[in-house]
Every structure is written in C-alpha cells, then in structure tokens.
Amino acid sequence: MSAAVSAERSGLFQALARVREVGLFAVLAALALATAAINPRFLGAQGVKDILEDVAVTALLCVGETIVLLMRQVDLSISSILGLTAYATGALFIAHPAMPVPLVMAIGAVGGAVLGALNGGLVAWGGVPSLVATLGTLYVFRGADFAWVKGAQINATSLPGHFLGLATAGVGPVPFLALIVVGLIALSGYALRHYPAGREYFALGSNEEAARLAGIDVRRRLLLGFICCGAIAGFAGVLFTARFGTVDATAGTGLELHVIAACVVGGVAITGGVGSVEGAAIGALLLATISNALVSLRVPAFWEQTIEGAMLLAAISLDLVIARHTLALMRSGRRHG
Amino acid sequence: MTDGTPILATVGVSKSFGGAVALRDVSLALHGGEAHALLGENGAGKSTLVRILAGVIEPDSGHILLNGRPQIFRNPAEARDAGVAVIYQEPTLFPDLSIAENVLIGRQPRRRWGRIDHRRSTAMVAALFAGLGVALDPARPVRGLSIAGQQLVEIAKALSYEARVLIMDEPTAALTGEETARLFAVVRRLLGQGVAILFITHRLEEAFAECQRLTVLRDGAPVDSGPIAGYTPSQVVRLMVGRALETLYPPRRSERGAPALVVRGLSAAGVYAGIDFDLHRGEIVALAGLVGAGRSEVLRGIFGIDQREGGTVHAFGREIPPGDPRAAMRMGLALVPEDRRQQGLVLDLSIIRNATLAVLRKLCRGPFSSPAKERAITAEWASRLKLKFRRLSDAVATLSGGNQQKVVLSKWLATGPRILLIDEPTRGIDVGAKAELHHLIAGLARQDLAVLMVSSELPEVLGMADRILVMREGRIVGEMGGALASEESVMALATGQEGALGPACDPA
Numbered sequence: 001m002s003a004a005v006s007a008e009r010s011g012l013f014q015a016l017a018r019v020r021e022v023g024l025f026a027v028l029a030a031l032a033l034a035t036a037a038i039n040p041r042f043l044g045a046q047g048v049k050d051i052l053e054d055v056a057v058t059a060l061l062c063v064g065e066t067i068v069l070l071m072r073q074v075d076l077s078i079s080s081i082l083g084l085t086a087y088a089t090g091a092l093f094i095a096h097p098a099m100p101v102p103l104v105m106a107i108g109a110v111g112g113a114v115l116g117a118l119n120g121g122l123v124a125w126g127g128v129p130s131l132v133a134t135l136g137t138l139y140v141f142r143g144a145d146f147a148w149v150k151g152a153q154i155n156a157t158s159l160p161g162h163f164l165g166l167a168t169a170g171v172g173p174v175p176f177l178a179l180i181v182v183g184l185i186a187l188s189g190y191a192l193r194h195y196p197a198g199r200e201y202f203a204l205g206s207n208e209e210a211a212r213l214a215g216i217d218v219r220r221r222l223l224l225g226f227i228c229c230g231a232i233a234g235f236a237g238v239l240f241t242a243r244f245g246t247v248d249a250t251a252g253t254g255l256e257l258h259v260i261a262a263c264v265v266g267g268v269a270i271t272g273g274v275g276s277v278e279g280a281a282i283g284a285l286l287l288a289t290i291s292n293a294l295v296s297l298r299v300p301a302f303w304e305q306t307i308e309g310a311m312l313l314a315a316i317s318l319d320l321v322i323a324r325h326t327l328a329l330m331r332s333g334r335r336h337g
Numbered sequence: 338m339t340d341g342t343p344i345l346a347t348v349g350v351s352k353s354f355g356g357a358v359a360l361r362d363v364s365l366a367l368h369g370g371e372a373h374a375l376l377g378e379n380g381a382g383k384s385t386l387v388r389i390l391a392g393v394i395e396p397d398s399g400h401i402l403l404n405g406r407p408q409i410f411r412n413p414a415e416a417r418d419a420g421v422a423v424i425y426q427e428p429t430l431f432p433d434l435s436i437a438e439n440v441l442i443g444r445q446p447r448r449r450w451g452r453i454d455h456r457r458s459t460a461m462v463a464a465l466f467a468g469l470g471v472a473l474d475p476a477r478p479v480r481g482l483s484i485a486g487q488q489l490v491e492i493a494k495a496l497s498y499e500a501r502v503l504i505m506d507e508p509t510a511a512l513t514g515e516e517t518a519r520l521f522a523v524v525r526r527l528l529g530q531g532v533a534i535l536f537i538t539h540r541l542e543e544a545f546a547e548c549q550r551l552t553v554l555r556d557g558a559p560v561d562s563g564p565i566a567g568y569t570p571s572q573v574v575r576l577m578v579g580r581a582l583e584t585l586y587p588p589r590r591s592e593r594g595a596p597a598l599v600v601r602g603l604s605a606a607g608v609y610a611g612i613d614f615d616l617h618r619g620e621i622v623a624l625a626g627l628v629g630a631g632r633s634e635v636l637r638g639i640f641g642i643d644q645r646e647g648g649t650v651h652a653f654g655r656e657i658p659p660g661d662p663r664a665a666m667r668m669g670l671a672l673v674p675e676d677r678r679q680q681g682l683v684l685d686l687s688i689i690r691n692a693t694l695a696v697l698r699k700l701c702r703g704p705f706s707s708p709a710k711e712r713a714i715t716a717e718w719a720s721r722l723k724l725k726f727r728r729l730s731d732a733v734a735t736l737s738g739g740n741q742q743k744v745v746l747s748k749w750l751a752t753g754p755r756i757l758l759i760d761e762p763t764r765g766i767d768v769g770a771k772a773e774l775h776h777l778i779a780g781l782a783r784q785d786l787a788v789l790m791v792s793s794e795l796p797e798v799l800g801m802a803d804r805i806l807v808m809r810e811g812r813i814v815g816e817m818g819g820a821l822a823s824e825e826s827v828m829a830l831a832t833g834q835e836g837a838l839g840p841a842c843d844p845a
C-alpha cells in the first residue's frame with residue numbers, strides 16, 4: 001500500500017473518532033440558538049453563567065466516571081463520595097475559617113481517593129462486580145454521611161467569602177469553578193490519549209484477557225481507575241459546597257445516574273473501551289443546556305427527566321447505527337483480510 | 338545445532354484442569370537456530386504447553402529452564418521480558434484500539450515528557466507490515482478485521498519483540514499460501530539470527546518443510562521426539578492418533594442434481610461485484626482465492642448477514658430476501674462462519690447450549706425446551722465429529738481450539754440444512770478429524786446436500802470440490818472442474834498470473 005493511501009485512510013479513521021463530539025456540538029449550538037431566538041436572555045451573560053455553574057460539578061464527575069466506564073466498569077458511589085467531602089469542606093471551614101482553599105481541595109481529593117480505593121479493592125481483589133460493589137458503597141458512604149451529619153446543615157453564611165467566590169466570581173461570564181473544571185477535563189483528556197497509563201484504561205475495557213496477556217497489571221489498573229474516579233468525586237464535593245453553599249446529609253443524592261447518562265450521551269460506551277472525557281463533558285453540557293432551556297421556555301419541570309431519558313435512548317441508538325456503519329465501512333475498505 | 342543449553346526448556350511439566358489431565362510429564366527443549374514442531378490431535382495439550390511457557394498459567398508440577406536455569410514466569414509480562422514472544426491460537430487483540438497500538442502496546446515510542454509518539458508508532462508498524470507484505474492501515478482500529486487480518490497483526494506483534502524465543506500456536510491456520518510463505522521467509526531469517534522457534538500446526542507439510550525437530554503429544558504426554566528428518570508424514574500421523582489413517586479424500590460423485598442455489602449479479606460496493614453461479618443439489622463447490630478476495634463476504638451476502646447491494650439469490654426457486662438470515666435459515670440454508678469466537682460461539686455457555694442454539698425452536702415443546710432431546714442431539718454430533726470433552730455441560734471456553742470449531746460445525750449441521758455455506762471448515766482441526774469431516778460432508782452431499790465452501794487450504798479444495806470458482810479482488814475470474822484443477826492453476830488465477838494457465842482452466 002502506498003504511503004499516500006495509508007495517510008488518507010488514517011485521516012478517515014481519526015475523523016470518524018471525532019464525529020461524535022462534533023455532532024454533539026452541533027446539536028448543542030442548534031438548541032442554544034433556537035432557545036435564544038425565543039428568549040434572548042438565554043444566551044446573555046447571566047444565562048451562560050447559570051448553565052456553566054450548573055454543569056461544572058456534573059462535568060467534573062463525568063471525567064472520573066468516564067475512566068471507570070472505559071474499563072468496562074461502573075462507579076455508582078460517586079454521589080455519596082461527593083456528599084461526604086462536600087460536608088467535610090463545610091465542617092473544615094467552620095472549624096478553621098482561615099484554611100487555604102487549595103488545602104481543602106487537596107483534602108477533598110485525597111479523601112475521595114481513599115473511598116475510591118475501597119471500591120477498587122472490592123472490584124480488583126474481591127472480584128465483586130463493580131455494579132454491586134459500588135451500589136453497596138453508594139449506600140454505605142451515604143449512611144456514614146447521615147451518621148456523621150445527623151440533621152445538621154451548613155449554610156453559605158458560615159463559609160468564607162473567597163471560597164464562595166469560586167462560583168460567583170470569574171472571568172467575564174465564566175466562573176472560576178468552570179475554568180478549573182475545563183482545565184481538568186483538558187488535562188485528563190490529554191493524558192488518556194497520550195500516556196501509556198491512559199491507553200491501558202482503553203485496552204482493559206476493550207479486551208481484558210488480551211490486556212492480561214499483553215502484560216498489563218489488570219488489578220493495579222482497575223484499582224487506580226477507581227482511585228482516580230474517587231479522587232475526582234471528592235474534589236467535586238469541594239466545588240459543590242462552593243457552588244451551593246448549603247450542604248446537608250443529602251447533598252448530591254441521585255447525581256450518579258445523571259452523570260452516567262451524560263457520559264453515554266457524550267459517546268462513552270457502557271461496554272468499555274470507547275469514549276472520551278471531552279465527549280462526556282459535552283454530554284453533560286448538553287443535558288444542562290436542555291434543562292435550562294426548558295426553564296427559560298417555561299416548560300413544566302417534569303418534562304426534563306423525560307427528555308433526558310429520550311436523549312439517552314437516542315444516543316444509544318445513534319451509537320448502534322454509527323457502529324454498524326463504521327464496521328461495514330471497514331469491511332468494505334479493507335484489502336487484506 | 339542441538340548441543341549446548343537450550344534457550345528455553347520444560348522439565349517434567351504436568352497440568353490438569355479439575356481432574357482432566359491436559360499435560361503429563363512433558364519435557365521439551367528449544368534451541369537457538371532451530372524450529373521445533375509441536376504436533377498432536379485436537380486437545381492433545383499443545384496450547385496448554387504454550388500457555389505455560391508464556392507464563393499465562395503455572396504448571397502443577399515440573400518447571401521451566403531459561404538458559405539452563407530454573408525460572409518461574411508469574412505472568413505473561415515476565416516471560417516477555419525474558420525474551421519469549423507468543424502468537425496465541427486465538428487472536429488476543431483490543432478491538433477498539435488501532436492496529437499500531439495493538440502491536441506496540443506497552444512499549445510505544447515516546448516523545449518528551451513520556452508522551453506516546455503516535456506518529457512514530459504508526460510509522461514503525463507500517464515498516465513492520467511492509468517487511469511482511471501486509472497491506473493493512475496501522476491507524477485503523479482492529480474491530481472489523483477478518484481472522485486472517487487479526488492473525489497478521491498478531492504475527493507482526495510477536496515479531497516486533499525481537500525475542501529470542503518465538504512460540505507460534507497455529508499461526509497459519511487462517512492464512513493462504515501467499516501469507517504463509519511470507520511468514521516462513523521471516524521465520525527462516527530469524528532462525529539464521531539464532532532465535533529458537535516452537536511451531537504448532539495441523540498442516541504436516543508445513544512442519545516438514547520448516548522445522549528441524551518435532552515432538553508429538555498424545556493425550557497430554559509426549560510420545561516421540563527427534564530430528565524431523567527421521568520421520569515420514571504417515572509415521573507422524575500414526576504417532577498422533579495412535580493408528581494408521583486413511584488420508585484419501587472421499588470419492589467424487591459424477592452426476593449432479595437440480596439447481597439448489599442460483600446467484601445472479603450479486604454485488605456489494607467495494608467488496609465484490611457481478612457474482613454469478615449455480616450450485617446444484619449434491620454438489621460441492623469451492624470458492625478459492627487469496628485472503629481478502631471477497632470469498633467470505635460472498636457467503637455472508639448470500640446468507641444475509643451483510644446487506645448486499647445488487648443481484649438476486651434464489652434457493653430452490655424462491656428468492657432469499659437480502660439481509661435476513663432468519664429467512665435464509667427457514668429456506669434450508671446454514672452458514673458456518675469463519676470467526677468462531679465472534680460469530681459462532683458463546684464461550685461461557687455449555688457445549689449443549691451452543692450446539693443446540695440454532696435448533697432450539699425445533700426442540701421445544703410449547704414454551705419449554707426438552708433437555709433430553711438437546712442432550713441426545715449434542716451427543717450424537719459430538720461422537721460423529723469425535724469431539725474431545727469432559728462433560729457436555731462444560732463451558733465451551735474449556736475446550737481446545739479445534740474442538741471449539743467442531744462445536745460450531747455441529748451447531749449448524751444439527752439444523753439439517755439443504756444448502757450448507759461453510760467458511761474455512763477445518764481451520765485448526767487435526768488430521769484425523771479433518772479426514773472424518775471431509776467424509777462427513779461428502780456423505781451429506783451424496784444425500785443431496787448442496788455445499789458452498791470457502792477454504793484457504795488448496796489440497797482440501799482440490800480434494801473435496803466438484804467445481805472450483807476462483808475469486809480475485811471481488812470477482813469470479815475463473816471456474817474449473819475439481820478433478821482437472823491443480824494447485825498451480827488455481828494459484829495462477831487467484832493471483833492473476835494467467836500466463837501460467839494450464840488447459841484445465843476456463844476463465845469466465
């Protein structure tokens with residue numbers, strides 16, 4: 001095969017991998033413009049800021065969940081991890097109001113990592129299917145949260161102003177919160193694509209047996225994946241408190257399914273091996289935009305869940321169609337076997 | 338060559354799987370510069386020995402010597418780092434990663450800050466492929482590659498380790514003559530560089546042509562070993578199966594019945610076009626050609642697994658709707674696929690479940706299945722095909738590769754087809770079972786079954802087929818009577834060197 005043909009075909013396959021992100025962006029843009037046509041305030045500075053504030057925490061959680069989904073596992077416990085570190089953040093600031101924000105963030109991430117390690121240990125060494133293991137820890141962590149918090153609540157008034165500023169202040173309409181999240185998404189997306197460790201998550205989810213034969217330490221990789229996911233969820237808990245100010249023992253309840261939905265809408269395959277954190281984040285952005293668009297169009301709130309569900313089904317059907325077509329394309333495009 | 342310490346050796350290695358002995362006291366030495374053939378029937382324990390040498394499983398007793406020193410490989414990475422490269426019987430690739438990543442996983446070239454240099458990896462793999470004469474795009478994902486394509490990727494991967502020991506478990510099973518020849522050219526070069534090679538195959542002629550030494554396994558125990566020059570093929574067969582074997586192909590039938598399958602103008606963009614032929618009752622027609630000529634695709638198109646874009650297919654006078662395998666099955670067609678792992682078998686299900694998957698409806702009484710009937714049918718085919726198993730309720734994953742292939746065959750033969758489409762039917766099947774299978778198929782053809790067969794093994798094509806259709810680049814380029822064709826005439830048509838044609842050919 002000549003180099004020219006080879007180069008052209010490589011471009012094709014790389015383009016195919018990007019189709020999903022571009023398509024999602026198109027849907028997103030169309031939706032935003034259509035809504036703005038009816039209600040111009042939707043794309044005003046405040047409107048954009050609202051959406052970004054809403055989506056930041058979810059999009060961040062999507063990063064961790066994507067890593068786990070890539071390995072063909074799932075982590076349901078992220079919302080409970082977030083709940084714990086969200087409350088811990090408030091409690092820390094009440095006890096030590098002068099505490100530097102980065103230190104609190106680090107504490108959140110480390111705490112989350114420890115809880116993630118528990119998940120990873122159960123899956124990698126205990127051999128418990130991740131669906132069951134993390135369903136268990138979802139309740140255990142939440143239970144611990146209730147036992148600790150009891151009926152208490154943390155209010156914005158007891159948190160330092162510069163901490164709350166993470167969500168309220170920013171560059172133009174973009175809050176600092178969103179900037180941090182975008183930075184983390186870009187960083188982790190790059191790492192997943194360009195570092196051997198990142199590629200191992202894809203390999204593991206693509207064919208675990210082959211991963212083992214290729215000399216990948218499957219257990220270690222699983223453990224690290226869950227630790228990353230936990231750390232990110234823990235960090236997200238800190239941002240959650242900055243965003244909402246009010247935290248009680250139920251903080252973040254139910255977020256895990258919303259996050260998984262966003263990942264799937266964003267093109268992360270539930271069957272492992274396929275997807276990107278950028279795609280997942282766009283998925284989250286799309287869902288958040290829809291929910292804000294519905295509000296600004298004064299559509300009753302109960303429609304939101306129906307639409308989220310429909311988006312999910314549409315995304316999965318689209319995946320099947322794309323998968324079938326690429327497969328046909330590859331079969332017909334091949335010369336040698 | 339055999340003096341001096343072997344690079345890799347096993348000493349008295351035994352292994353059983355839950356009571357079933359797979360290996361019994363096997364000692365085997367691999368010397369540098371020597372190709373060692375490991376031969377034996379399906380289920381003899383060859384792949385199990387490979388997995389022990391590769392550090393995938395640990396032996397129950399006995400040990401491995403590396404350069405004469407005892408060595409324990411706790412996992413495949415340790416074996417690889419010690420210089421042992423392995424091509425496993427079943428491809429072990431990552432469908433979602435690119436070919437380049439599959440070949441280089443774990444040792445990609447790096448850029449600054451430890452990043453993977455994707456461009457350089459693609460170039461490295463392209464260079465490897467060029468040396469092997471493989472025309473695959475290293476940047477494409479592995480998903481969608483045929484078995485032969487996957488096998489070529491595996492070969493490139495194993496060669497790229499530049500290992501001192503190369504273990505190949507049936508690397509040629511899915512390849513045609515051309516690719517096989519290229520592989521052997523590389524193998525000879527490696528032997529010259531002092532690499533030790535362990536080579537497993539069911540094609541004895543390959544072993545005799547390429548190897549200097551052989552070991553025969555029977556039921557897990559080594560029955561003989563020595564320089565290959567001291568053996569004849571029939572001796573080896575006798576050692577493998579424990580008795581002399583009739584390797585003659587079944588006699589051909591002269592008369593043929595009414596048309597069973599009529600294919601007109603079949604086409605699928607970019608894959609094949611203008612496919613016209615008739616298949617008669619009681620006739621065996623072979624589609625010959627190089628890998629990638631579109632043979633398997635034609636079968637899939639007829640059966641309706643892939644959509645076809647033009648043309649018609651009639652079975653017994655009625656049109657088979659495109660893209661509807663269920664309708665094809667109702668009309669008496671069966672397709673034994675090429676890729677048993679992805680298309681033929683559910684590995685975690687039992688032998689019975691797999692063997693009766695395609696006939697479940699027929700066996701059911703109302704909504705209930707009938708376990709007794711399922712067992713009876715499975716047992717019957719198991720004995721006709723000489724399946725080697727422990728219990729019919731065992732998962733198919735625990736069978737040896739050749740025995741998995743037999744389960745695929747029984748699954749489709751149990752449907753009692755009137756037209757059998759069969760893709761590489763004897764891939765990975767040992768000589769004894771292969772002869773049985775040939776007789777079985779010929780016998781079914783005598784009872785009016787129409788057979789359309791794709792096979793990369795020319796002797797099989799020449800021995801079995803009443804007629805041979807040769808395909809090249811998606812078209813039928815010639816047809817010849819099975820009795821008149823020769824390997825040379827078929828290859829000449831398949832590769833397009835028509836100057837070499839003999840009188841037997843009848844280019845269409």
Ligand SMILES: Nc1ncnc2c1ncn2[C@@H]1O[C@H](COP(=O)(O)OP(=O)(O)OP(=O)(O)O)[C@@H](O)[C@H]1O
Pocket residue numbers: 354357358359377378379380381382383384385386426725726734735736737738739740765767
């Ligand atoms: N994981 C397993 N569990 C149970 N039995 C097994 C397992 N792996 C292999 N066996 C059994 O061990 C025996 C040897 O199998 P092996 O795969 O080594 O055969 P082989 O010589 O490679 O045959 P083939 O030519 O068909 O590939 C077979 O009877 C097989 O059923």
Ligand SMILES: [Mg+2]
Pocket residue numbers: 383384385426506737738739
């Ligand atoms: Mg084997």
